[in-house]
Amino acid sequence: xxxxxxxxxxxxxxxxxxxxxxxxxxxxxxxxxxxxxxxxxxxxxxxxxxxxxxxxxxxxxxxxxxxxxxxxxxxxxxxxxxxxxxxxxxxxxxxxxxxxxxxxxxxxxxxxxxxxxxxxxxxxxxxxxxxxxxxxxxxxxxxxxxxxxxxxxxxxxxxxxxxxxxxxxxxxxxxxxxxxxxxxxxxxxxxxxxxxxxxxxxxxxxxxxxxxxxxxxxxxxxxxxxxxxxxxxxxxxxxxxxxxxxxxxxxxxxxxxxxxxxxxxxxxxxxxxxxxxxxxxxxxxxxxxxxxxxxxxxxxxxxxxxxxxxxxxxxxxxxxxxxxxxxxxxxxxxxxxxxxxxxxxxxxxxxxxxxxxxxxxxxxxxxxxxxxxxxxxxxxxxxxxxxxxxxxxxxxxxxxxxxxxxxxxxxxxxxxxxxxxxxxxxxxxxxxxxxxxx
Amino acid sequence: xxxxxxxxxxxxxxxxxxxxxxxxxxxxxxxxxxxxxxxxxxxxxxxxxxxxxxxxxxxxxxxxxxxxxxxxxxxxxxxxxxxxxxxxxxxxxxxxxxxxxxxxxxxxxxxxxxxxxxxxxxxxxxxxxxxxxxxxxxxxxxxxxxxxxxxxxxxxxxxxxxxxxxxxxxxxxxxxxxxxxxxxxxxxxxxxxxxxxxxxxxxxxxxxxxxxxxxxxxxxxxxxxxxxxxxxxxxxxxxxxxxxxxxxxxxxxxxxxxxxxxxxxxxxxxxxxxxxxxxxxxxxxxxxxxxxxxxxxxxxxxxxxxxxxxxxxxxxxxxxxxxxxxxxxxxxxxxxxxxxxxxxxxxxxxxxxxxxxxxxxxxxxxxxxxxxxxxxxxxxxxxxxxxxxxxxxxxxxxxxxxxxxxxxxxxxxxxxxxxxxxxxxxxxxxxxxxxxxx
Numbered sequence: 001x002x003x004x005x006x007x008x009x010x011x012x013x014x015x016x017x018x019x020x021x022x023x024x025x026x027x028x029x030x031x032x033x034x035x036x037x038x039x040x041x042x043x044x045x046x047x048x049x050x051x052x053x054x055x056x057x058x059x060x061x062x063x064x065x066x067x068x069x070x071x072x073x074x075x076x077x078x079x080x081x082x083x084x085x086x087x088x089x090x091x092x093x094x095x096x097x098x099x100x101x102x103x104x105x106x107x108x109x110x111x112x113x114x115x116x117x118x119x120x121x122x123x124x125x126x127x128x129x130x131x132x133x134x135x136x137x138x139x140x141x142x143x144x145x146x147x148x149x150x151x152x153x154x155x156x157x158x159x160x161x162x163x164x165x166x167x168x169x170x171x172x173x174x175x176x177x178x179x180x181x182x183x184x185x186x187x188x189x190x191x192x193x194x195x196x197x198x199x200x201x202x203x204x205x206x207x208x209x210x211x212x213x214x215x216x217x218x219x220x221x222x223x224x225x226x227x228x229x230x231x232x233x234x235x236x237x238x239x240x241x242x243x244x245x246x247x248x249x250x251x252x253x254x255x256x257x258x259x260x261x262x263x264x265x266x267x268x269x270x271x272x273x274x275x276x277x278x279x280x281x282x283x284x285x286x287x288x289x290x291x292x293x294x295x296x297x298x299x300x301x302x303x304x305x306x307x308x309x310x311x312x313x314x315x316x317x318x319x320x321x322x323x324x325x326x327x328x329x330x331x332x333x334x335x336x337x338x339x340x341x342x343x344x345x346x347x348x349x350x351x352x353x354x355x356x357x358x359x360x361x362x363x364x365x366x367x368x369x370x371x372x373x374x375x376x377x378x379x380x381x382x383x384x385x386x387x388x389x390x391x392x393x394x395x396x397x398x399x400x401x402x403x404x405x406x407x408x409x410x411x412x413x414x415x416x417x418x419x420x421x422x423x424x425x426x427x428x429x430x431x432x433x434x435x436x437x438x
Numbered sequence: 439x440x441x442x443x444x445x446x447x448x449x450x451x452x453x454x455x456x457x458x459x460x461x462x463x464x465x466x467x468x469x470x471x472x473x474x475x476x477x478x479x480x481x482x483x484x485x486x487x488x489x490x491x492x493x494x495x496x497x498x499x500x501x502x503x504x505x506x507x508x509x510x511x512x513x514x515x516x517x518x519x520x521x522x523x524x525x526x527x528x529x530x531x532x533x534x535x536x537x538x539x540x541x542x543x544x545x546x547x548x549x550x551x552x553x554x555x556x557x558x559x560x561x562x563x564x565x566x567x568x569x570x571x572x573x574x575x576x577x578x579x580x581x582x583x584x585x586x587x588x589x590x591x592x593x594x595x596x597x598x599x600x601x602x603x604x605x606x607x608x609x610x611x612x613x614x615x616x617x618x619x620x621x622x623x624x625x626x627x628x629x630x631x632x633x634x635x636x637x638x639x640x641x642x643x644x645x646x647x648x649x650x651x652x653x654x655x656x657x658x659x660x661x662x663x664x665x666x667x668x669x670x671x672x673x674x675x676x677x678x679x680x681x682x683x684x685x686x687x688x689x690x691x692x693x694x695x696x697x698x699x700x701x702x703x704x705x706x707x708x709x710x711x712x713x714x715x716x717x718x719x720x721x722x723x724x725x726x727x728x729x730x731x732x733x734x735x736x737x738x739x740x741x742x743x744x745x746x747x748x749x750x751x752x753x754x755x756x757x758x759x760x761x762x763x764x765x766x767x768x769x770x771x772x773x774x775x776x777x778x779x780x781x782x783x784x785x786x787x788x789x790x791x792x793x794x795x796x797x798x799x800x801x802x803x804x805x806x807x808x809x810x811x812x813x814x815x816x817x818x819x820x821x822x823x824x825x826x827x828x829x830x831x832x833x834x835x836x837x838x839x840x841x842x843x844x845x846x847x848x849x850x851x852x853x854x855x856x857x858x859x860x861x862x863x864x865x866x867x868x869x870x871x872x873x874x875x876x
Contacts, residue, residue, distance in 0.1 A: 004608055004609070004610060007609060007610035008610040011481070011484065011610050034473070034474075035472070035473065035474035035477075036472075036473035036474045036476070036477040036605060036608070036609060037477070037608060037609055038474070039473075039474040039475070039477040039478040039481075039609075040477040040478065040480065040481045040609035040610055040611060042478065043449070043477075043478045043481035043482055043485075044481055044484075044610070046449065046482075047481075047485040167474060170442055170474070170475060171442070171445060171474060171475055171477075171478035172442060172445035172446040172449050172478055172482070173478060
């Protein structure tokens with residue numbers, strides 16, 4: 001088997017066999033196939049696509065390139081949750097303790113945030129002391145003891161995926177739906193969960209800007225999971241405006257804590273219950289998603305979810321007193337305010353623009369390894385559809401970088417669109433793949 | 439300017455500017471842009487193509503990446519000739535001394551052969567002592583003194599082209615007509631000729647198997663030459679059957695000598711006169727190609743072409759006595775014969791199959807730097823359209839590799855197709871681009 005022959009085969013629109021895909025991934029991972037041949041192959045894939053069979057084979061090959069976590073000794077089905085990335089998406093912080101509180105083990109492996117979309121690990125690590133840098137052994141122990149642990153992806157897990165993603169990032173080959181699906185799913189497969197909830201976001205603040213693309217990605221990932229004998233549900237959710245009011249690491253932790261206390265923004269609460277309902281149904285813990293939602297709603301009211309969150313924070317080294325007194329979380333030295341220049345109805349809060357403003361403030365990374373500011377971010381005051389008067393406070397901007405707040409006011413203002421007529425906000429849940437129960 | 443942005447620009451079907459193409463070639467040549475980014479760009483070009491303007495810009499950038507030979511001090515227009523590659527193509531050996539004999543300086547820069555198509559340098563270097571490894575200074579001196587020199591391409595000339603071709607060769611991006619044209623033309627431009635005759639071959643034994651592709655390549659190359667202020671004619675010629683009877687280095691030298699003595703196969707003689715006529719007309723030495731042909735035909739008869747060939751061989755270190763006594767040229771230790779298994783008319787001699795057989799015998803290289811056998815090759819006895827009786831000798835196979843001759847007999851036999859009805863051989867000259875005089 002020769003890499004050149006496989007490049008031309010794909011270039012000419014033919015399918016690669018499972019053996020050929022295994023060969024490519026193994027030899028690339030071991031350095032036998034050089035970056036330049038893989039780059040040419042990736043661009044050929046960009047133009048010619050991958051079939052479902054090829055995509056599943058690539059996922060399996062990437063998953064097998066490193067350590068595979070095995071929870072079979074638990075004797076229980078373990079669930080993982082993945083979001084395709086959005087702005088203000090603190091769902092994992094609320095959802096995973098809720099599901100764990102229901103007795104279902106949650107083993108969440110997560111990467112660090114890159115670009116306008118925030119990362120769960122960065123949010124949690126804004127809690128002083130908290131660390132997601134767990135060994136696999138510790139991760140498994142915590143899942144076994146607490147039903148919950150969140151681990152940052154290590155280099156032992158899917159190393160070929162890491163190498164391939166880094167290459168895609170510099171060769172213009174990120175934006176292929178099969179490669180995106182294989183990349184996400186290989187990590188989920190290697191992470192050892194038997195059931196996977198996929199939250200595929202669509203809209204301005206997501207990677208899949210069109211609804212069709214989002215459903216397409218959801219379908220491909222569901223098919224891969226089925227091919228790998230994993231239970232799976234994909235929920236396509238809205239990311240046209242930011243989720244909740246808070247965007248930025250410690251700001252989002254505070255909002256997540258509010259939801260876990262039975263307060264917080266209704267949209268965040270709703271999406272957590274919907275996704276959680278599917279997670280419980282998927283593992284067989286409840287008979288159907290509605291039953292799951294009802295149970296999880298009780299855990300918001302009675303504090304069982306918050307208790308589970310506290311247990312996780314303590315187990316992973318975080319200072320629990322921050323949960324009672326959020327003023328102990330990182331605070332920004334500077335802030336600025338954005339006011340409405342006209343009255344009317346809020347028609348749009350462009351999530352992409354808000355995400356990019358937050359990025360400029362220091363909430364995330366524009367390159368791998370960049371230092372972030374855990375206190376930075378944006379606190380919105382309204383949601384789409386709200387009535388606004390001229391001069392109302394639209395948002396507060398936070399940062400520890402002097403001058404950063406004022407420099408982004410104009411950009412943030414541009415994210416808001418105010419008009420005469422009221423518009424209905426987009427539905428939060430666009431659909432479920434496969435239709436549940438499948 | 440960032441390489442990644444230019445990759446995605448081309449990937450998305452947009453045109454690159456002259457400045458962008460210069461940036462890419464310069465930074466790639468200096469090692470700033472890595473192979474993997476250039477590989478991705480090449481594959482994007484494979485799918486999205488290059489416009490005429492982009493192709494000319496790429497040619498210029500590649501040509502400017504190293505030394506540029508300057509013949510302006512000669513005070514005369516210098517002509518170069520290029521063949522897109524064929525089987526049994528010894529035209530350069532005859533044509534260049536003929537044109538030089540007419541007083542037109544010929545400066546031929548040539549690469550070594552790779553694959554089924556032979557290389558002019560390898561043919562000439564089968565003459566004991568002959569060397570095409572000239573310095574630029576010596577090359578210019580010989581052109582100035584003798585009107586003729588043939589130099590193997592050095593690393594100083596178009597280094598970026600060499601680097602890019604090596605990358606294309608291992609990334610499945612050779613077969614793009616704009617990249618092929620830019621690669622060829624950059625070397626011609628850097629070689630310093632003011633007039634260029636392009637022999638674009640079409641048919642089984644060429645790289646452009648379809649007539650349309652060949653005319654397309656001819657047109658692109660003519661447009662590039664025009665953009666670079668070079669005089670140019672492209673002649674599309676037939677390569678369905680091998681040219682002449684001899685395929686292999688010293689075998690072809692012998693056949694070329696026969697033509698220069700006024701003998702030899704009519705097809706070889708005809709193509710040399712036609713191409714030579716254009717070369718003389720292109721430089722203004724004659725008023726039109728027909729006049730050029732008549733003059734060159736006289737140089738075949740009166741031995742002026744042979745005399746010029748002798749002068750070049752001596753000037754470049756070759757043993758002139760080989761020209762009088764071709765038995766001094768390398769001789770093969772082994773031979774085998776292929777006979778007609780049936781009678782009838784010769785309908786086809788598949789040039790590609792003959793070329794591949796010759797390659798197996800050792801006439802050329804399957805990889806760069808491979809040792810070749812100067813005496814190896816195939817001597818055909820017939821041309822398409824000839825009447826054959828069962829048992830007639832179709833071809834003799836020569837090699838210095840024991841067992842090689844017998845192992846290819848069957849393959850060579852498969853190159854011949856014999857049928858009941860006589861077929862007309864394809865026209866040797868398919869067309870001229872631009873219609874001459876332009």
